[in-house]
Amino acid sequence: MNNSLLSLSVTRPKRVLLIGFMIVVLAAIGGKSLYFRGDYKVFFAQDNPELQAFEQMQNSFSKNESASIIIAPHSGEVFNPQTLSLIRELTEESWQTPFSSRVDSLSNFQYIHADEDDLIVEDLVDKNNQLATTELLRIRQVALSEPDLVGRMVSPQGHVTMISITVNLPEGDQTAEVEEITAFVKAMTDKYKLSYPEHDFYHTGVVLMNDAFAASAKHDASTLVPLMFATIIIIMWLALRTFVGTFATVIVIVGSIATTMGLSGWMNMFLSTATVNVPTMVMTLAVADCIHVVSSMLFAMREGKDKKDALLYSLQLNVKPIFITSATTGVGFLTLNFAEVPILADLGNLTAIGVIFACLFSLTLLPALIMLLPMKSIPVQKENSGRTEKFGEWVINNHRRLLPVSLLVAVVAVFFAFQNQLNDVATAYFEKSSPFRQSTDFQQENLSGMTNIDFAIYTEQESGINAPEILMLIENFSQWLRTQPEVDHVVAISETFKRLNKNMHRDDPAYYVLPDDKELAAQYLLLYEMSLPYGLDLNNQMNTDKSATRIVATVQNLGSKELTGLESRAKDWFTQRAPELTVTAASPGLMFAHIGEANMASMIEGTAIALLLISGLLVFALKSWRMGVISLLPNLLPAGIGFGIWGIYSGEINLGLSIVLSMTLGIIVDDTVHFLSKYQYARTAGKDAEQAVRFAFASVGRALWITTIVLALGFSVLMLSPFALNADMGMLTSIIILVALAVDFLFLPPFLMIFDKKTV
Structure with missing residues (x-):
């Protein structure tokens, strides 16, 4: 220009x-x-392999995205007349939830038992039954002995239960539908809270997580931007007057x-x-x-x-x-x-x-x-004697001590930077005070984790799942999953076959084993499916031609390393025992686990390219290879020290922090460029290194203080976000920006004074 x-x-x-x-x-x-999208799928590109595996699974089986209602009676006992009546009524009304396709609960669990030569399939809590003491004992005994219920729909102690509403969301932007479902579910539970005040209600599930994403974004837009605007005006006025x-x-x-x-x-x-x-x-x-x-x-x-x-x-x-x-x-x-x-x-x-x-x-x-x-008009000041100039004189007078001390601090901090580990916990994206986080924490502590890993087994043969060897493989795999420390519950079709085999032999416990004949297994399954009411079929576990099945492992709310580790061990199990079968694993939690690791790897590549481009820009703009090389250290050290501080503070890098290195590299260059440009201006005018440093402090030092405060406060405002990715990103970015100023004031001037002796 x-x-x-x-x-x-x-x-x-x-x-x-x-x-x-x-x-x-x-x-x-x-x-x-402009419009807003709050669903979790915006985090994933269409060609993301984990997203494609998840959508393939959703197309093969019925969708399993859900809104869950956890009920905790104050009495600490689910199996009482009042709580069971609440569960039954709430289950029936939950079918009215917009876009719902299935409702599962303790009350409508399809209890199978034999009556002489008849196979009886009925709701566990039938609305026609009086909940007398003997009936309550029967329901409790059945519920706490059913593998498909205990640890999933009811806690092993019988003090907490859950109603799961499966919804069929449209493709693309789901924000409006998610808000409609969430509003309906919360209004419904608010109504029952008035009728049953001795119970607490918690809301979890993928739909509620989507709503929490949207609510966090709207909170940030409506509060953080105005707050930052006011903060900037105040700082500008106080600093510049x-x-x-x-x-x-x-x-x-x-x-x-x-x-x-x-x-x-x-x-x-x-x-x-x-x-x-x-x-x-x-x-x-x-x-x-x-x-x-x-x-x-x-x-x-x-x-x-x-x-x-x-x-x-x-x-x-x-x-x-x-x-x-x-x-x-x-x-x-x-x-x-x-x-x-x-x-x-x-x-x-x-x-x-x-x-x-x-x-x-x-x-x-x-x-x-x-x-x-x-x-x-501003009064003329012939001499600079402000605080910045006095600080500059102190740096000049102590530059030989400051350089080794600052280098030592940098080395120690960089050591701690390498102690950071990538670990994403999707449910921990929300602050602990948020209703969704409180609900997921309550679910984890009292029932099970909210996270699922779905394993799909494809035999590529019609009715292939009914084959005894495949059923045995499914049974062995589900039992292996149950032994894994991360797993809270497993739903597998093999449990249904074992129950049916026992029922068809007059409930003789000795027959609680898998049928050993494919045709017999197919007949059992057909008889059972014909007995199921609408909406409670087996499409959530098997595809239409019975060539594939889905095993759902409910796991603790784990970090990305634990989730991907469990996935890897599960696939190794199949590779060793059934390499001819196609097995996939997918779920929103697993998708987030993979995207965090992939994102960190890609951002390291992006940071390297950014460093090369920025260094080239500095050499070109400052018209000096020497100044360009000198600028590298004060531009790299802040990120190293900042991540070192984070390593001491937390030690975990999530999805939001994985972009901080690339993002801040361009920002922290600002202070260095302004300081070096003023320094170079003075050197070109014939001043020596000490005089040039003094001029830089006098001419731009105050502006660097102000801009650093503005930048640090601007990004620290993000710390007020209820969304952890934004809050952590804001915190670490603010730390790096403050460290960048310290480096430019305490490391760069001594470095220039000691090593830039060349006469310009």
Whole structure:
């Protein structure tokens, strides 16, 4: 950008404002096309192998996405007349849930037993039966001895039970349907809470998890953005003490956000739990650019320049570092396209667009507004004696001690950085105070985990599941699963065959074994299916031609390593015993476990490319290989130290933290570029390293303090999000940004003074 273009905002401010506002308005119109998606599938690309396996399983068998209601009687006993009546009534009404296709509970469990030569299939809690003491004892005895019930629909102690509502959600955007189902289920349980006040109700399941995703995003959009906006205005005013500069910055922020979100609407993008944070990020990064322009202008005015000359001086001094920092920040966010999660790529692309517009508006709209608005004169200060300058003198005087100390701290921190381990727990994405998290924790502690792993076994032969050898394989595999420490419950078709074989032999326990004849097994199954009521068929366990079956393992709410480890052991079990069979494993929990590991691997690749591109940009912009090489250390150390602090604080990296390295690499370059550009400016003017460091502290030190506070506070606002991915990402990013300033103030100046002795 040459001097004539730079001066245009100062000499023709009205024309610049008119053009700028027209661009903002035209772009912002696209915002009306934005819509929100809160379902978990937005985390996965269409070609994601785990998603494809899950959808294939959903197509082969009936869908098993559910909304679950956990009932906990205050008495600590489910098997009493009042609680069983509640379960029965709530089960019947649950069939009215929108999009429901099946309801399973203790009351409508299909209890099979023999009566002479007859096979009886009936509800365990029949509405026509009086719940007398003997009947209660019978129901309790049956429920707590049925493998398909205990540990799944009722706790082994009999103190907690669950009603599972299976729903058939449409493909694509499911947000409206999820909200409708959730609202119905919660309203229904609220009604029964009034009728049965001695019971507590908890809501879990995939549908409720989808609703929790949406609720977290809406909370962030409605609270964090306004909070950040207010925080920025207060910081700007306290730091710069200029109404005009603060007001002009607010206009740039609003323009940058409106343009970015409007363009996303024009591009037919949707909002998600990730992209609702774009306004906060754009706002934060836009302020950083504006602060440098305003701060340098005030610095020039304190040295005696009038507003116009001070603005021209500020633009000339800052245009290169602002363009460099915007380019490097944009590159950092664009590398999120390497992420395996589509909405994280959307986050990177939209933020990069916002950064570019923030850069352009801070160099055009900001000075134009300042020129048009009346501004008080600033008293001339011939000597710099502020706190930043005094701090700079302390760094200069102690630079030989600061360098080894800072290097030692960095080495120790980097050691702890390698102690971090990737571990995603999908249910832990939500803070402990959220209703969904409290429900899943209660379910884990009292009944079972919420997470499932579904194993599909394909024989590729019609009625292949009825073969005795296949049934025995299913039985052995289900028993193996039950011995695994991560597994709480297993549903397998082999249990149904054993029950049927016993029933057909007058309930003789000796016949609680698998039938040894394929035709006999097929007849048992046909007889049983003909006896089942509508909605409670076996399509959730077998496909239509009986060539495949699904085994559902309910596991504890585990991290990604434990889930993928269990999957790997299960597949090895089949490889050793039945390599000819096709076996797949899938579930939302397993999908999140795999995507976390894949995302970390892809982001490491993205970070390496970002480092190369950013280093090349710095060498090109600073026009010095030496300065480019010098900039590498202060740009790499903050991330290493930040992850080291996280290793001490937590030690676990989730899906949100896997993108922080690439994302922050472009941001933390900002401080280094601004400091080095001022340092290089002074060196070119003939000053030695010590004098150049002193000039850099005086001219840009205050601005770096302010921008760091703004950036750190901006991202720390995300810590208030109830969604752990956003909260953890905000926390670690804030830590790295603060560390970056410490590195640029305590490591970079001593490094320059000791190693940059060359005369310019």
